[in-house]
Amino acid sequence: MPLVPALMFIALVVAVVGSLGAPLITSVAGEFEVSPAAAQWTLTAPLLVGAVATPVLSRLGTGPRRRQVILATLAIVVAGSLARSSLLG
Structure with a gap:
């Protein structure tokens, strides 16, 4: 079963x-x-955001609007990355 090693690798x-x-x-x-x-x-803020966002996105992602949830999440990640790079750059 390749799922268990993959999950262990992701956790690591x-x-x-x-x-x-x-x-x-x-x-x-x-x-x-x-x-x-x-x-x-x-360090703490991203962990808190992840702890809240994971079950919310999981619940939304199992519904009929799965594609929209994935695209919205990716858009938020890209916007955050751009904001971070502009602050650090």
């Missing part, structure tokens, strides 16, 4: 990518002149 990748931001907290705090506690929210 998410864990690694999620931990890569931890060393950047001091850089974010210095760049934006905020406390390290406030900079910690740059």
Whole structure:
């Protein structure tokens, strides 16, 4: 059953990518002149958004408007990526 190894791999990748931001907290705090506690929210906020968005999008994605949900989600991800690149660039 190839599903279990694929899910394990995805979980591992998410864990690694999620931990890569931890060393950047001091850089974010210095760049934006905020406390390290406030900079910690740059890691926590995406996790909270993901925890809320996952069941909502899952529920919407199983309905009759699956294609629209996928396209809207991709549009939001692209807009967020463009906003982030313009802030960092």
